Amino acid sequence: MEMKRKEFIAFTAPSMLIMAALMIAPLILTFYLSFMNFTYGSNPQYIGLKNYIDILTNVRFWNATAFTLLITAVTTFAKIAIGFGIALLLYNITKFRGIFIAGSLLPFIVPPVVGTLIFGWLFRQHWGYVSYLLNQIGIDISWYADPWAARWLIMMHVIWQGTSFVFLVLYAGLQAMSKESLEAAVVDGATYFQQVVYVIIPYLKPLFLFVTMIMVMDAYRLFDNIAVMTKGGPGLATETLMYYNYQIAFGRLSLGAGSAISVLTMIGIFILMAPFLYWTYKEQTEK
Amino acid sequence: MARIILENVVKKYGDVTAVQKTNLEIMDKEFLILVGPSGCGKTTTLRMIAGLEEITSGNLYIDDKLVNDVPPKDRDIAMVFQNYALYPHLNVYNNMAFGLKLRKTPKNIIEERVMEAAKMLGIEELLHRKPRQLSGGQRQRVALGRAVVREPKAFLMDEPLSNLDAKLRVQMRAELKLLHERVKTTFVYVTHDQIEAMTMGDRLVVMNHGVIQQVDTPLTLYNKPANLFVAGFIGSPAMNFINCKLIEENDSLILINSQFRLTIDEARVTPKVKAAVNKEVIMGIRPDDIFDAEYSEKIKGNVNNTFTFIVGVVEPLGAETLVNVKIENKLITAKVDYRTKAIHGQPIKLIVDMSKVHVFDAVTEENLSI
């Protein structure tokens, strides 16, 4: 029986109300504030687009954007490649699946702060185990003091943390795939590589899209690991947009400017998401 | 008087009409079956009676009261779903008692009614089990029990036997007929299986593409189908249809095409048939009414009702054999005596019982010979 409009409204009302009050209302307020000169403690004054102009002409903003985009591109690609590889591997394995999945879930499920800390300790100059191992083979990298090393450190952590999500989703997709398509390919004489490229990847295309979109969204908004591991350093080398936002809004208490950065970040995310949404829409309507 | 009346009822989903203007009167206590192919609108019609679908236009009366805007729970009807829809978290007893509990029926009356229904359906042993512990047939009975307990004005059933295996289905058909006798309540039943419909219904409503084709007793539908669709839908194996021309010769009406000529029996000539002389028509004849000339004791063959064709496929059924012949690129089936010597590729002489032949208008598909 079709749900009536009245019933629908009644059932969704409490949820919608809370979201409107605690999420949508502040959202609108932030937009509004982005056009204000508002430092916490004083009164806000309308200044039009000045915040936006200041930020868009600030090198620091563009550095943060560049680094954020770098992280997004590199880690998303790595997570998908490694995650897909693991999914394929696990698909061919019969033993120890449960334990493996439980173990590889840990980096993803555990609070990012914790994951960041314990990952970061391993790379500490004098008492990090990984640093020690690298030293043993003659490699001496100052992960926290060297700007590029620090950037790679952050990216490695993101990959470590997020790959299991990709792997799980693709693995679930693989299990839902009918074995017949693969068998038909084998009968036709396809090598393993050809099977992957011509049967598995096309089948998983919607999942790839979905997962990539989520990964891009999340990477663009990275905060926890920066704040805990490098605090944007050394200098500003590992400052992402969110961390930059945090510094301006709560470090300097320039809430107006901070709001503007948030809005700009949001626009950035939408620009990145647009192609994915378009592709997903195309996939859906083609069905 | 728990009769159900549909008056000009229409159901539309956006621009698509699922049920066209429908007028139907369902008598109190009758076993009425809505039958037709998938998508014909039978389930939609049933759901409109139940109140699970909104009526786009028209009026629905249950027990002579207008119920268009009355919610299902107030229509005093009970429904049995194709997938039984039992409440998974309740045992059989509570599944059956659910409706009564909601209406605040006193406990002793609930117990009385549930036990009575359980006995009627043979499920007393199962009262403490949960649905997942039951077989398909048992779940079916619980679903029926849940409906019986409500003592409704009408039972609505949406293909309740479709999910059962063939043997169980045949058994349940008989049980449903018995149940109908016992509870003496209106049954409105939906199925796509015409054999099921023919064996169980008092009257059948044959539907196609949202339109009621004919409402009649099984026998009438079989012998006097109103149009091509009903003629082809009812009866198994299906009626044969052959395109030909109707001509008049010496006061007899003859069906003629490139491969045969057959004379229609006097008894089958109606005014409508006469009016179709010199027009293209469709001849309809059931496989049961075509005989192998060598083994036809019942009917005498003569030049007016015999034709000879090359045999296509031969399918022995045991007591009878189905012989297929090709006439003008169509396969015609004849159900003949099992002793037939029909062989693929060889000619066979067949006698057609021209007193059972139907003549359909080639354009309107109306049956002209009833």
Add this chain to the structure above:
Amino acid sequence: MNGLKKFFVLRNLTVSTILYSLLFLWFIVSIFPFFWAFMTSIKHPVDAFSMPPVWLFEPTLNAYKALWIDGEFMHYFNNTMFISIGSVIIALIIGCPAGYALARYTNASSFYLLLAALVFRALPRTLFILPFYFIAQVTGLFDTRILLMLIMVSINQPFTIWMLRSFFMNIPKSIEEAAMIDGCTRFQAFRYVIVPIMGPGVITAGIFTFILAYSEYFIPVVLTATRAATMPVAIAQFGVDNVKEWAISAAGAVSIALPVIIIVIIAQKYIVEGLTAGAVKE
């Protein structure tokens, strides 16, 4: 012929070994930091700092004692639990009817709401939180657990509803229809027939909502000082620099991770299903 057979068996063995090795490698990579942190947390500081690492040592629970008994970690633990459990309860109470309604209402608005849910998930947290910084101060709600709880509920609702909706879609409509014919209103049908059977879906949604609230760092770090601070905030203060209290930090990390690890072990099935439910449409 025999030689050829051997070759294939060997080849399969080699391939198998490689597969298992690669997976094992990833497994180690995933687990190792946790293992290391645990080791550190039960070592005496002198052992904790030595490189090359000491594998045989005398374990001690000093770090945990310092953290939980002497320190204020208990306070943060209580806050985190209060906020997480509280937000799960509220989120489910308001989320289940909403998820159910979205599963059943086939209008266009349903689709748009889902799209909105996705969009909200994509937005940076600062967009929502920034105004709260001064609103909270002004209304005296700054540094309170209630505020954090409510904000968590709100921010995670899109995700919660989305997940609950996909579980409700799996319940056949005919069950509610049967109930409504038997005499229920829509809400009674929901209460008496749907709620009792939505167990697994609710558990999964509950686990995820809990983990999201439990792990949140950005929101508490902005909106709390000391009274309502959660464990992620507390442990972040130890940071990566605090060498002296390293064993204590490790103990903190392990302590925070432990409940989640236990959930993963017990409820792995639910977590996997939850992560993949929305994605894999069948």
